[in-house]
Amino acid sequence: MGRLLSVINRYLPLLFLMVLVLAIAKAFHLYWPFIQSRLVAFVAHLNLLVRYGVWVVVLLLFIGLGVLAVLSLMSHAGRLPQSISRRRWIMDILDRLTNRVALEERLSTNADATFIDADALSHALKSKVIGQDAICDDLAAQIRRRLALQQRGKPVGIFLFAGNPGTGKTYMGKRLATELGRKLLHIDMTQFSRGMAGTALFGSPRGYVGSDNYGKLTSGLRDSPDAVVLLDEIEKADPEIHKKFLTAWNDGFITEASDGKQISTTRAIFVLTTNAAIDVLEDIRQQYSQAPDEMRRASTNTLKESGFAPEVLSRIDRIFVFSRLTGLDVARVTALEIERMIEGYGLQVADQGIDPEILYRLMERQEKLADTASSRDLMRAIEESIADSLIAAKQQGARCVALIEGQGVVFARPVACPE
Ligand SMILES: Nc1ncnc2c1ncn2[C@@H]1O[C@H](COP(=O)(O)OP(=O)(O)OP(=O)(O)O)[C@@H](O)[C@H]1O
Ligand SMILES: [Mg+2]
CATH class of the missing domain: 1.10.8 (Helicase, Ruva Protein; domain 3)
Known part of the structure; x- marks a missing residue:
């Protein structure tokens, strides 16, 4: 009996299925004329739908694709409202599990990272620039470090070369560009003394004379973003012009006045030269040759006293005091x-x-x-x-x-x- 029950148990679903199929077949047989008439009506509707509905479907497809494209662009730019971007169906897995935009930015800065041989650079500089060996070593090491660990949104480096006339400050800036294989943007800052608006550097606002052309700095960095920008004799320029460089150094861009476009400064190296306060700086260099932090503090104070704005000085990464040639x-x-x-x-x-x-x-x-x-x-x-x-x-x-x-x-x- 038990055995019989277990066989029935196993085949019961099959029995049910067979009964169901038989019931459906019987129902078809009974209601065939009715089903036939319904089918004919349905096919007639289908005809109409095919005739006019194709265009509606195409239109809907277009709208759908358009919406998807906009969503994907917004998602790419990280602008998707959180309420949407949280939905799994359109989310990049990285959007869901981490901050994708931050990760992409990090990767893009890493891609910019360059590794140079500091010894080779220092050697090449020393072979041309005479009597400034310590500066060549320090500058090459700084550049290597800064290129490898590029800060996000800031230039590679902002260096100030101070010292007596004819000690090789301008020459060192030029050699640096040559040795790094970068374009040199040499800007004589004596041209921007009192009263100059700096339009030659940053362009003229629309409607003003010269607004058809980009400024020297904006066009130079647009064409060669990794240039060495040599701001020669910076102390001779109006302090207001100094301040125009603050966005370049703090925020990593400059704005071309003619069309408002932002031009990145994050791959550039800025070299400033000055003759200001050379005697005091020379004393400081000798006094603090073994204490770089003290040297920096004392040099910054001295340059502040000779007219440099504190906010400009605070952006300078390193001050190099060139020795008098002997x-x-x-x-x-x-x-x-x-x-x-x-x-x-x-x-x-x-x-x-x-x-x-x-x-x-x-x-x-x-x-x-x-x-x-x-x-x-x-x-x-x-x-x-x-x-x-x-x-x-x-x-x-x-x-x-x-x-x-x-x-x-x-x-x-x-x-x-x-x-
Ligand atoms: N240390 C040096 N090594 C090799 N050449 C040098 C050196 N110093 C000066 N010169 C030569 O002298 C020229 C003038 O030097 P440079 O313009 O670099 O001086 P500077 O320190 O910028 O002086 P200034 O403060 O007057 O602008 C250079 O083109 C270069 O030929
Ligand atoms: Mg010079």
Whole structure:
């Protein structure tokens, strides 16, 4: 009996199904004429729907796709209202489980991270910029660190080069751009003395003269976002112009006045140079050479006293005080400058072609004139005395010259070039 019951139990659902199928078949048989008439009416409706309904369906599809596209764009920009973005059906898994926008931003800054060889950079700078070895090392290390750990929304670095005229501040800025393979945006800040609105840098508002063109800084950074921006002799510019750089340094962008577009400064390196307060800064450099924090505090205070706005100083990442050139370093720089000047005339200096007496006298004169003249002034004086002989040598078809001093006069003499 038990066995019979278990078989019935197992096959009971099958029995029910068979009864159901038989019942449905019987019902069809009984009501076939009625079902047939209903089917005909349904097919007629379907015809109408096919004729007019296709367009409605296409329209609905378009609207649906449009709504989906807008939602996806908003979601991508992180602008989806929370009430919608919480719904699982349109959510990126990262939106649900974390802050996707923050994660994407983090990844994009990481993608910008660049790793440079600080030793190679420092070595390359030292081979060109004479007598500033400690600065070359420190600057290269700073740049390596800042490129690798780029702060979000701020330039790679804002460095101030302070020091006496002719110590290589501007030159270091230029070399830095060259060695990093970045474009140099050299801005002579003496042009922006009192009363200047800075339109040449940031563009002119619509309707003003020049509003068709971008400013030098805005166009420069638009075209080369990772440029080295050299703000040369920054102290000579109006303090109001200094403040115009605050958004560039604090918020990571500048605004072009003609069309209101924001241009990013986050990949740029800013180098400011100054002659302000050089004597005090030189003392500070010597006094605190082993205490960088103290040096920074004292240098900042000194620069504040000489007119720099505190909010500008607080944005500067590092102040480098260039040492006065001494001894043979003066001769090295002078010899290099003479070589560059002669190359400007399309000529070369022969090996050992500069009379040591010339360099000695130049060093003596520089010593005597101290801070009242830079090597540039001395170079100008030399150029005046040798220009005629250089032109004559060129006319004679010479390629190489030697600089000779005779009876107090310096002149260039054509010589054979080394093979
Ligand atoms: N330390 C240096 N190493 C190599 N060249 C130098 C150095 N200092 C100066 N020079 C040479 O002298 C020229 C003038 O130097 P630079 O313009 O860099 O001086 P600066 O410190 O910016 O002076 P200033 O404060 O007057 O602007 C440079 O183009 C370079 O040829
Ligand atoms: Mg300079």
